[in-house]
Amino acid sequence: MHGPALSDPVILAVAIDTPLRRVFDYRAPAGAPARPGQRVWVPFGRRRVVGVVVEVRATSEVAANKLRSAFEIIDPEPAFDAALLALLSWSADYYRHPIGEVIAAALPVPLRQGAPLVEVERRWRLREREGRAPPLPEGQGRGDGAFPPLPSGAGTLALKRSPKMRAVVELLARAGDAPYETITAETGADRATLRKLVERGLIEEFELRPAPALIPPHSVTPGPDLNDAQRHAVDRITASLGRFTTWLLDGVTGSGKTEVYLRAIDAVLTRGEQVLVLVPEIALTPQLVARFRGRFDAALAIMHSGLSDGERLAAWRAARSGEARIVIGTRSAVFVPLARLGLVVIDEEHDSSFKQQEGFRYSARDLAIVRAQRASVPIVLGSATPSLESLARVQRQPDTRLRLAERAGGATAPRWSLIDLRQHGAAQGIATPVLAAMKHHLDKGHQVLLFLNRRGYAPVLFCPGCGWSAHCTRCDAHLTVYRRSQDLLCHHCGAEHRAIERCPSCDAAVKPVGQGTERIEETVAQLFPGAPLARIDRDSMRRKGELEATLGAVDRNEIRILVGTQMLTKGHHFPRVTLVVVLNADQGLFSTDFRASERLAQTIVQVAGRAGRAQLPGEVMIQTEYPEHRLLQLLLKGGYEAFAAGALAEREHSGWPPFARIALLRAEATDLGAPMRFLQAAADVAAAHDVRGVRILGPAPAPMERRAGRYRAQLLLQANTHQPLQRLLSTWVPALEGLREGSRVRWSIDIDPGELF
Numbered sequence: 001m002h003g004p005a006l007s008d009p010v011i012l013a014v015a016i017d018t019p020l021r022r023v024f025d026y027r028a029p030a031g032a033p034a035r036p037g038q039r040v041w042v043p044f045g046r047r048r049v050v051g052v053v054v055e056v057r058a059t060s061e062v063a064a065n066k067l068r069s070a071f072e073i074i075d076p077e078p079a080f081d082a083a084l085l086a087l088l089s090w091s092a093d094y095y096r097h098p099i100g101e102v103i104a105a106a107l108p109v110p111l112r113q114g115a116p117l118v119e120v121e122r123r124w125r126l127r128e129r130e131g132r133a134p135p136l137p138e139g140q141g142r143g144d145g146a147f148p149p150l151p152s153g154a155g156t157l158a159l160k161r162s163p164k165m166r167a168v169v170e171l172l173a174r175a176g177d178a179p180y181e182t183i184t185a186e187t188g189a190d191r192a193t194l195r196k197l198v199e200r201g202l203i204e205e206f207e208l209r210p211a212p213a214l215i216p217p218h219s220v221t222p223g224p225d226l227n228d229a230q231r232h233a234v235d236r237i238t239a240s241l242g243r244f245t246t247w248l249l250d251g252v253t254g255s256g257k258t259e260v261y262l263r264a265i266d267a268v269l270t271r272g273e274q275v276l277v278l279v280p281e282i283a284l285t286p287q288l289v290a291r292f293r294g295r296f297d298a299a300l301a302i303m304h305s306g307l308s309d310g311e312r313l314a315a316w317r318a319a320r321s322g323e324a325r326i327v328i329g330t331r332s333a334v335f336v337p338l339a340r341l342g343l344v345v346i347d348e349e350h351d352s353s354f355k356q357q358e359g360f361r362y363s364a365r366d367l368a369i370v371r372a373q374r375a376s377v378p379i380v381l382g383s384a385t386p387s388l389e390s391l392a393r394v395q396r397q398p399d400t401r402l403r404l405a406e407r408a409g410g411a412t413a414p415r416w417s418l419i420d421l422r423q424h425g426a427a428q429g430i431a432t433p434v435l436a437a438m439k440h441h442l443d444k445g446h447q448v449l450l451f452l453n454r455r456g457y458a459p460v461l462f463c464p465g466c467g468w469s470a471h472c473t474r475c476d477a478h479l480t481v482y483r484r485s486q487d488l489l490c491h492h493c494g495a496e497h498r499a500i501e502r503c504p505s506c507d508a509a510v511k512p513v514g515q516g517t518e519r520i521e522e523t524v525a526q527l528f529p530g531a532p533l534a535r536i537d538r539d540s541m542r543r544k545g546e547l548e549a550t551l552g553a554v555d556r557n558e559i560r561i562l563v564g565t566q567m568l569t570k571g572h573h574f575p576r577v578t579l580v581v582v583l584n585a586d587q588g589l590f591s592t593d594f595r596a597s598e599r600l601a602q603t604i605v606q607v608a609g610r611a612g613r614a615q616l617p618g619e620v621m622i623q624t625e626y627p628e629h630r631l632l633q634l635l636l637k638g639g640y641e642a643f644a645a646g647a648l649a650e651r652e653h654s655g656w657p658p659f660a661r662i663a664l665l666r667a668e669a670t671d672l673g674a675p676m677r678f679l680q681a682a683a684d685v686a687a688a689h690d691v692r693g694v695r696i697l698g699p700a701p702a703p704m705e706r707r708a709g710r711y712r713a714q715l716l717l718q719a720n721t722h723q724p725l726q727r728l729l730s731t732w733v734p735a736l737e738g739l740r741e742g743s744r745v746r747w748s749i750d751i752d753p754g755e756l757f
Contacts, residue, residue, distance in 0.1 A: 010027060010028045010058070011025050011026070011027065011028070011056070011057040011058065011059060011060045011067075012025070012026045012027070012028050012034055012040065012053050012055075012056060012057075012070055013025055013053065013054050013055035013056070013057060014026055014040060014042055014051035014052065014053055014054070014070070015051060015052045015053075015054050015099045015100040015102075015103045016042070016044055016049055016051045016100045017049070017050075017100045017101055017103075017104035017112065018044075018098065018100050018101070019098050019101065020098060020100070021096075021097075021098045021099070021733075021734070021737070022098075022099075023054055023055070023099060023100075024042070024044070024051070025057070025060040025061070025062045025067060026040070026042050026067070026068055026069060026070040027067055027068070027069040027070065028056075028069075028070060029069065029070050029071065029072050029073060032072065032073045034053050034056055034070075034073055035053065035056065035077075035078055036053050036054055036055055036056060036078065036082065036085055037052065037053065037078025037079055037080040037081060037082065037084075037085045038052070038053050038073055038074070038075055038077070038078045038079065039051070039052055039053075039073075039074040039075055039079050039111070039114075039117070040052075040053060040070045040071070040072065040073055040074060041070065041071040041072050041074060041114065042068075042070045042071060043068050043071065048071065050074065050111075050112055050113065050114050051070075051100070052079065052080070052085075052103050052107075054085065054089060054099065054103075074114060074117070075116075075117040075118075077117070079107065079111065079117055079337070080103075080106070080337060081337065083374055083375065084106075084335070084337055086374070087335075087367070087370065087371055087374060088102050088103050088106055088335065090370070091362060091367060091370075094726075094751065095360065095361060095362055095749075095751045096729055096733045096749045096751060097360045097361070097362075097749075101359065101360055102360055105332065105335065105359070105360050106332075106335035106336075108309060108312045108313040108316050109309045109312070109313075110309055110310070110313045111313065111316075115313065117317075118317065118321075119314075119317055120207040120208065121179055121207070121208045122179065122180065122205060122206075122207060122208075123177045123178060123179050123205070123206060123207075123208050124168075124172060124177060124178060124179075124180070124183060124194060124203050124204070124205050124206075125172055125176065125177035125203065125204060125206065126169065126172045126173060126202065126203055126204075127201055127202060127203060127204045162193070162196075164187055164188055164189045164193050165189070165193055165196065165197055165202075167186075167187035167188075167189065168183055168187050168189050168193065168194065168197060168203070169197070169202060169203070171183060171186055171187055172203060177206075177208070180194070221294055221295060223259055223262055223263065223295065224256075224259065224408070226256075226259065226263070227256070227406070227408060229251075229255075229402075229403065229404045229405065229406070230255075230256050230259060230260050230263075230404065230408065232402070233247075233249060233260045233402040233404065234260055234263040234264055236402060237260070237264040237343075237378060237380060237402075238263075238264055238267040240378040241267060241268060241271065241342060241343065241377070241378060242376070242377070243376055243377075243378070244372055244373045244375075244376050244377060244378065244379075245378045245379075245400060246369055246372070246378075246379050246381065246393065246397075246400055247378060247379065247380045247381065247400055247401075247402055248349075248381050248383075248386060248390050248391075248393070248394050248400060248401045248402065249380050249381065249382040249383070249402045249404070250383065250384075250386050250394075250401055250402065250403050250404070251382070251383075251384060251402075251403070251404030251405075252384050252404065252405060252406070252407060252413070252609070253384040253407075253605070253606065253608070253609020253610070254407040254408065254573075254609060254612075255384070255404035255405070255406060255407055255408055256404060256407075256408030257347075257382045257384075257404060258288070258291060258347075259408065260380075260382075260402075260404070261277070261345050261347070261380065261382065262291070262292070262295050264343060264345075264380065265277075265292075265296070265326065265343065265345070266295075266296070268342040268343045269296065269298055269325055269326075271342055272340065273340045273341065273342025273343070274319070274322065274324070274325055274326070274327065274338045274339065274340050274341055274342060275325070275326045275327070275341075275342060275343045275344075275345065276327050276329075276333065276334075276336070276338060276341060276343070276344045276345070276368075277326065277327065277328045277329075277344075277345045277347065278329060278330070278331070278333060278334060278344070278345070278346045278347065278354070278364055278365075278368060279328065279329070279330060279347045279348065280330065280331075280347075280348050280351035280352075280353035280354055281330065281351070281353055281567065282304045282305065282306045282330060282547075287551065287572060287573060288328060288347070289302060289328060292326060292328065296325075296326065298325035298326055299318065299323055299324045299325055299326075300324060300325075300326045300327075300328060301315035301316075301318045301319045301324035301326070301327045301328070301329075301336075302315060302328055302329065303315045303316070303319075303327065303328070303329030303330070303332070303333040303336060304329055304330040304333075305330065305332075306544065315327070315329075315336075316336055316337070319336045319337060319338055319339075320336070320337040320338070320339065321339060322338075322339030322340055330353070330364075331353065331354055331356060331364040332364070333364075334364040334367050334368050334371065335367075341371075341375050341377055342377055343377055343378055343379070343380070344368050344371065344372045344377065344378075344379040344380070345379070345380045345382065346364075346365050346368055346379065346380070346381045346382065347382050348382070348383055349365055349381035349382060349383045349386065349387060349390060350383045350385050350386055350387040350390070350602055352599065352754050352755070355752075355753075355754035357754070357755070361748070361750045361751070361753070363752060363754070365381070365387075366752070384605060384606065384609055384640070385601065385602040385605045385606060385640050386644070387598075388598055388644060388647060388648055388651060388657075388658055389657065389658040391644055391648060392648060392658040392659070393658075395648075412612065412617060412618075413612070413618075414580070414608060414609075414611040414612045414617070414618030414619055414620045415617070415618070415619050415620065416608065416620045416621075416622070416635075416636055417619075417620070417621055417622070418622050418624055418627040418632060418636060419431045419433055419434060419621050419622065419623045419624070419627075420624065420625070420627045421623055421624060421625045422625055427523060427527065428515060428519060428520070428522075428523040429452075429514075429515035429519070429520060429523070429583055429584070430450075430520070430523060430524075430527075430581075430583065431623055433621070434581050434621055434623065435527065437579055437581075437619065437621060438528065438561075438579060438581075439528075441578050441579040441619070442528065442531055442560060442561070444578070446576055446577070446578040446579070446616060447554070447557070447559070447560055447561070447562065447574060447576040447577045447578065447579075448560065448561045448562070448577065448578075448579045448580075448581070449561075449562045449563075449564075449568060449574065449577050449579070449580045449581070449607070449610055449611070450520060450524065450561065450562065450563045450564075450581045450583060451564065451565070451568060451569065451580065451581065451582050451583060451607045452515065452516070452517050452520055452563070452564075452565065452583040452584055453565050453566055453584075453587065453603065454514075454515070454516045454517065454565070454584070454587075455480065455491065455516055455517055455518070455537050455538065455539055455565060456480035456481060456482050456489065456491075456516035456517070456518055456519075456539070457480075457481045457482055457483040457484070457512055457516050457518040457519045457522075458480070458481040458512030458513055458514045458515065458516055458519055459478060459480055459481075459513070459514040459515075459516060460478045460481070460512070460513040460514055461478075461479065461481050461488060461499070461500075461510050461511075461512055461513075462510060462511060462512075462513045463503035463505065463506065463508055463510045464508065464511065465503060465506045465508030465509075466503060466505050466506040466508065468503050468504070468505040468506070468510075470488055470497075470500075470510075472490040472492065472493065472495055473495070474490070474493050474495055474706070474707070474708050474709040475490055475492045475493050475495075475704065475706055475707045475708060475709075476704050476705055476706045476707070477490060477491070477492050477704065477707075479495075479497065480516065481499065481512040481516075482499075482518065482539075483499075483512070483518060483519070483522070484518060486498060486499045487499060488500075492704070492707050492708070493707060493708035493709070515583070515584075517535055517537050517539075517540075517563050517564060517565060518535070518539070520563050520583065521533065521535045521563045524561055524563060528560075528561065531560040531561050532558060532559050532560050532561070533559060533560065533561035533562070533563060534550050534553065534554070534559045534561075534562055534563070535562075535563045535564060536550060536562060536563070536564035536565070536567050536568055537564055537565040537567060538565070538567070541567070547567075551572070554574060555574075557576055562574070562577070566603065568607065568610065569603055569606040569607040569610070572610060574610050575616075576616070577610050577611055577612075577618075578611060578612055578616045578617065578618050578619060579611060579618070579619050579620075579621070580607055580608055580610050580611040580618070580619070580620045580621070581620075581621045581622075581623070582604055582607060582608070582620070582621070582622040582623060583623050584623060584624075585600070585604060585622045585623060585624045585632065586624055586625055586626055587600070588600030588603075589626060589629055589631065589632075592703060592756075593703075593755060593756050594651075594654075594656045594756070595754070595755065595756075597631055597643075597647060598647055600631065601631060601634075601635060601640060601643045601644075601647075602640070604622065604635060605635065605639070605640045608620040608622075630646075631643060634646060655718065655720070657752070659720075660718055660719065660720055661718075661719050661720075661721065661722050661725045661752070662716060662717060662718050662719075662725075662752065662753065663716075663717045663725060663729060663749060663750065663751050663752075663753070664714055664715070664716055664717075664749070664750040664753040664756065665679060665682055665714065665715040665716075665717070665736075665747065665748075665749055665750075666702070666712065666713075666714050666747060666748050666749075666750065667679050667712070667713055667714070667715075667745040667746070667747040668707075668710040668711060668712040668713075668745060668746050668747075669710060669711060669744055669745040669746065670709060670710055670711070671711070671744065672711045674711075674741070674744045674745050675699075675711055675712060675713035675745050676699055676701070676713050677741050677744075678739065678741040678742055678744065678745045678747060679698065679699030679713050679714070679715040680699055681739050681740075681741045681742075682699075682715055682732075682736055682739065683696050683698070683699060683715055685732060685735050685736070685739070686717065686728065686732055689728055689731060689732060691724050691727055691728040692724060693719050693720060693721070693724035693725075694717055694718070694719045694724050694725055694728050695717070695718045695719070696715070696716075696717060697715070697716040697717075697718060698713075698714060698715040698716050699713050699714065699715040700713060700714065700715075701713050702714050703756070710746075714756070716756070717729075729749070729751075733749055736749075
């Protein structure tokens with residue numbers, strides 16, 4: 001039942017960081033007009049929390065006697081402008097996620113806790129009085145040491161009696177104004193002293209907002225000459241500035257995609273606009289930021305999870321104010337407010353890291369496209385191995401594909417070969433022909449890169465006596481052996497155990513089986529003792545700045561052999577690396593996930609692209625026990641383009657994305673049967689809705705049924721087009737919240753899932 005209509009809109013619909021899929025109505029604070037996008041302090045249960053106004057209404061469905069009032073409007077201006085707030089609301093609706101959690105994901109942590117929207121500094125100054133010179137401009141001292149006449153009466157008497165109070169007044173007379181930290185350091189006065197001076201009318205507190213630096217948008221150093229393909233790409237992108245176009249910059253590894261970005265960005269800065277650049281991993285930012293800083297005399301803001309809360313807030317503020325002309329960030333930076341957005345760039349657009357896998361499960365790539373469309377600006381998707389979604393899009397719009405088919409600067413494509421592990425002996429996972437090739441390249445003074453997407457020393461601890469192996473007690477997975485730390489670690493739930501030497505079943509000696517990057521590092525160090533080496537994976541690059549330091553040593557040729565995981569495959573430029581070895585290409589050949597072959601092909605091509613990027617010829621060796629496999633043969637003979645053509649045909653025939661739309665309902669519980677019971681009830685509800693064009697597949701246990709002590713299952717919805725799926729979701733998801741079986745499980749909905757697990 002609606003409350004009484006009011007002449008002025010005084011009801012605030014507020015989004016609060018809670019898993020409830022709704023907004024909450026509050027009366028606006030008296031005398032404080034509010035606008036959508038502003039933050040407010042509101043009562044929520046017994047707590048005082050920060051919310052964001054999403055709508056200002058004249059009426060509420062909440063009864064007047066139950067409607068609570070907001071405490072206060074936090075900021076004089078909205079944290080999100082109308083366009084960004086609309087994008088966040090659309091995202092919550094599309095991904096069927098609580099609007100409060102979506103908006104919270106777009107705010108730095110300090111802003112969720114009530115920190116000022118705009119950086120301000122609280123300072124003190126002398127109050128202007130009749131018969132005395134007025135206070136000097138903010139931040140300026142008198143310079144002549146002169147002390148202004150003091151007022152007569154109680155104030156003068158107080159200064160005579162309190163040396164600290166007089167010292168504060170003398171300091172402010174000299175400096176003009178000062179923050180509390182300076183005042184207390186130089187005079188010993190505390191806040192009580194300052195309050196007394198305020199009460200006597202001698203000083204006053206004020207806010208000082210630092211003015212944003214005005215950075216002239218021009219190149220610092222010129223880039224290399226462009227080839228015809230690069231020049232064509234730059235011309236097409238810059239001609240589209242001011243209107244929405246989705247460009248696919250499809251360039252082989254080493255073809256100079258970053259140079260195309262830089263030239264297009266230069267044109268945007270000249271127009272006085274900002275650029276948003278998204279990268280998939282923190283590991284990509286150091287080299288990219290270095291190139292940007294070498295080319296542009298413009299303020300950059302960097303945003304990724306490796307920063308402190310304060311650093312992220314500073315970057316967010318600089319982007320919002322327009323001070324930061326270029327914003328480079330990982331996934332969550334897609335939500336950063338920008339004063340004058342002119343271009344969006346998604347580097348390595350195919351990368352699965354752009355899809356959030358927990359909580360608010362959004363695709364930063366897809367949302368960036370929506371944001372660019374709503375802002376009427378172009379977006380550039382760059383990759384040497386474009387996603388099948390992007391390739392399907394340019395099949396419909398071939399004019400938006402920009403091809404860079406040759407390596408820039410005269411570099412040639414590397415030579416590929418498959419090493420059949422069935423035919424060659426191996427030393428701890430490295431085949432004899434590979435060892436010979438490594439020696440050959442190292443003797444020439446070049447660098448070698450060994451890729452293995454498996455961390456740790458060995459994936460299995462095994463007993464040859466009885467067949468026992470070390471399993472995680474909470475997951476359906478083996479524990480990974482770490483020799484250096486003498487640990488057994490589960491990569492799925494993080495459980496740690498001390499390593500053992502004897503089998504707990506038969507007391508025989510156990511041994512590690514298989515190879516991880518730590519074991520390969522040990523083997524290489526033994527076989528090539530004179531070649532400095534580095535391992536780059538999440539275990540070895542934990543400390544802040546460690547990755548940047550290691551990459552710098554690689555650039556200086558202080559490291560001759562690199563061993564690493566996916567962190568090495570994405571966009572890094574190693575001009576002295578002439579040999580790349582994929583140590584185990586078989587990990588993704590037989591997966592049940594329909595995206596596995598695409599991911600494997602992209603990984604192999606990306607890591608192979610690190611070889612021979614300068615004038616030195618490159619070589620790629622791929623170790624496999626299945627050299628005749630169709631995927632490997634396609635890559636060897638026709639490259640990624642041949643693989644993608646075949647994969648697109650298979651996807652279209654089987655009805656998988658990008659030729660279908662899917663949603664995945666996941667459920668988990670400590671009780672084995674609870675997830676399946678909930679999902680079966682959910683399937684029954686979906687079937688009762690009878691939405692034509694939507695297929696219900698499952699429920700079924702997840703490929704890894706038990707993880708972190710919880711049993712998992714999933715239900716898949718599949719449709720040929722977007723509309724019927726979203727039509728079902730709009731009524732189905734609210735219905736799920738009322739299912740009795742839902743109270744016994746933890747469930748989530750994933751729209752356009754990146755992985756089926």
